[in-house]
Amino acid sequence: MKYATLLLAGSLLAVSCQQKGSQSNTRASGDTLHQLAERYYEGNMALQPIQATFNGIMKYNDQLPVDIGAPYRHKADSFYAAYQEALKAIDTTALSGNDRITYDMLQRELSLNREALTYHDYLMPVQQFTCLPITLAQLGSGAAAQPFKTKKDYENFIHRMEGFSIWADTAIANMRQGIATGYVLPEKLVIKTLPQLQALTKKDKDNVFYAPLKTLPDSLDAASKQQLATDYTAAIEKFILPAYSRLYTFMQTEYLPKARKTSGIEGIPDGKKYYEFLVRSWTSTSKTPDEIYATGEHEVARIRGEMEAVKNSVGFKGDLPAFFTEVRNDKKLRIFKTPGAILDSFKAIENKIMPGVKKMYGHLPKSKFEIRQTEAFRAASASAEYQPGNPDGSRPGIFYVPILNAAEFPYTGMECLFLHEAIPGHHFQFSLQQENDSLPTFRRFTWVGAFGEGYALYCESLGKELGLYTDPYMYFGRLTDEIHRAIRLVVDVGMHHKGWTREQAIKYMMDNEPVSEHEAVAEIERYMAIPGQALSYKIGELKIRELREKYTKALGDKFSLPAFHDELLKDGCVPLSVLEQKMTRFYGQ
Structure with a gap:
């Protein structure tokens, strides 16, 4: 999965201090829980603006906080603690089944987020699979969640580029602290990050950060387009190229010689506890x-x-x-000659299964869907993945397929x-x-x-x-x-x-x-x-399969697969313990 999605499993979210005072006046009712949950989400998005962009909230598109810095982490912990206190005022006996899911999920997320802050992953902020340097490049390509439709959109990303320069310096300082305290990446992972970072230091058209210059807004006149292109290029060359160059040089010359030889997270000082x-x-x-x-x-x-x-x-x-x-x-078993043929084959699978899918699911999504080849700059270390679209339909859900060599792509x-x-x-x-x-x-x-x-x-x-x-x-x-x-x-x-x-x-x-x-x-x-x-x-998967088999056996001919799938999905992602409870409520057993 993508960087932004991965963050949500243990997202380090924060909110400004002035919001904390409003969270203790909580009465025990379902509506109050709803209000609490909404304030929590709004606060999260205010200081996790990249996630907000992926979620379709565009008012923070110019922001990029130093989320690996001590001030941010301190505010995050204070934020979680305030909402934990607010939750204690909720009378759980008065909650509906759906509200109980909200309560349990919010309680779990706050607890996990606070516990996550006690560990030291911020001292290892760069790796080859999912980290801000990779995500920012995706956003800067103009083909992901960051919009590039207006002059303001371009100016927003210029601000993010400036913020990344500060983030990169903090990352280097953190990694130096990690070297001193034993919190370093495995050597093999550092080696894989180097070509990724190096590709983003280059001052040429193949660097993905230059891509939005090819699609400047048609609403601008020629002079305005030229000025925007000049300003945007200057920002890339002032903030992005030097920041990635500093990261690359540091990781190659200073960090790699100190990288650890162990493979697992147990190789860092509190690694065994962290893994649990x-x-x-x-x-x-x-x-x-x-x-x-x-x-x-x-x-x-x-x-x-x-x-x-x-x-x-x-x-x-x-x-x-x-x-x-x-x-x-x-x-x-290697039947393709071009990336286009591979993408067409995936489209044929979609066309083949849709009649059957419509019989298996009572409720189908409205969101549009596209199949795309993974961008070249990250394809070598990428797996096939899905990136969600925007709820308003402005961006489709995208199935990304990395294709390094079409002739070697197996159809099986x-x-x-x-x-x-x-x-x-x-x-x-x-x-x-x-x-x-x-x-x-x-x-x-x-x-x-x-x-x-x-x-x-x-x-x-x-x-x-x-x-x-x-x-x-x-x-x-x-x-x-x-x-x-x-x-x-x-x-x-x-x-x-x-x-x-x-x-x-x-x-x-x-x-x-x-x-x-x-x-x-x-x-x-x-x-x-x-x-x-x-x-x-x-x-x-084992839990979901167990639940389907349980209710198929219990209900016999009365079991409806569309009803099972609709109930399974209607409440969104839930912890497995919550899933079992809600399916029990639905089936009465």
């Missing part, structure tokens, strides 16, 4: 790392059994590792990938959540990884019901994706809790699924960069 926190945050359960590891091993063994059956069905005579090699290298995983990232996976979940204006605003835009990623993985299992996976290699692709998520339970816990090395994790992945070494390295290094996030998929 991240497991709770990302899975929204009380499961321990060891329990999750055992679940992963069980799931890997089960799915390998299904893979054996597919291997035998296509007449392959060797063992499963040999079949992995065959699938990896078989040129018949395309069907399940589309079901997960696009329809009916992330596009339905995000869009229906944002479009539901009966939810408090903070719930319309919140993210709980175990639900959101668990639901998307569950959607992959719908393929046969939607007429997909008729090709055994496509079904093997589905099993490959499923075992990939099961492997994550093993390798993530292995690296961050059991002392595994990066190389051990890469070998385990390659032994159990048909990925290339390049693909395995990119995945394992992603888990190194974002500890715990990869656990959310399989843990959430």
Whole structure:
């Protein structure tokens, strides 16, 4: 998932001090809880302006706070503490089922956010997968959430570029503190950040920050366009290029020699405790790392059994590792010549499944949907991903596909990938959540990884019901994706809790699924960069599948799959414990 979405799992949100005084006059009623939740969201957006931009709130588009600095973090903690006190005045016995969800989610988010502030991730603010330097480049490309339609839009981003220059200097100071105290990135991750940063230091048209200069507003006359282009170019060359150059030079010359050799987060001073926190945050359960590891091993063994059956069905005579090699290298499974052909193939999958999707879901999203190739500057380290659109329809939901070499792009995983990232996976979940204006605003835009990623993985299992996976290699692709998520339970816990090395994790992945070494390295290094996030998929999917099977068995012929899906999605992302409670209320059992 994207940077902004990832932040919502443990978002470090803040608000100005003058707002705190209004939060204690709280009476016990549902309406008061609604008001409290709205004030909380408004305060969050005021001092998390990049998230506000992604959420379609444009009044903060010129702002970029130093969210890794001590003053910001102090205000954030004060903000959470004030709302925790306000929540204590709410009489929970008087709340409706939906209001109880709001209460429980707000209470959980405030608690997690305050706990997150006790750790030291701010001393490691740059990595290759998701961080502000990457997100700012996406915004600055003109192809993401930041609008570039008017002169004011361009001026707004000039202010953000100026703010990034200050942020970059704070990041360098923080990383120097990290070097002194043992809070540093693994060496392999630092190496991956260097080409990303270097590409954004270049003063040429291929630097993504220059892209908005190609689409200056048509409403301006020629002289005004020229002046805006001059001012915008000057800002890039005054703030952006030097800031990225300082980051690049620091990380190459000063930080890389001090990077740690360990792979897991347990390699930093409070890493083991921090990982336990991240497991709770990302899975929204009380499961321990060891329990999750055992679940992963069980799931890997089960799915390998299904893979054996597919291997035998296509007449392959060797063992499963040999079949992995065959699938990896078989040129018949590489059918594309151009990126456009790949995007067209994904569009054909959409057209094929939509009649069946409409029978599975009673409520479909209104938001538009597009399929795009991932931008070149980040494609090498990117996974396929979904970025939500705006609720007002001004920006569609976008399924991004990284294509480094079309001739090497395998078709076998395309069907399940589309079901997960696009329809009916992330596009339905995000869009229906944002479009539901009966939810408090903070719930319309919140993210709980175990639900959101668990639901998307569950959607992959719908393929046969939607007429997909008729090709055994496509079904093997589905099993490959499923075992990939099961492997994550093993390798993530292995690296961050059991002392595994990066190389051990890469070998385990390659032994159990048909990925290339390049693909395995990119995945394992992603888990190194974002500890715990990869656990959310399989843990959430297992819970959703468990609930569907429970109510299918209990209701028999009376079970309605559209009703199940509509109830599953209507309240947006919720923690898994809350999900179970709300489904029990809906079905009365």
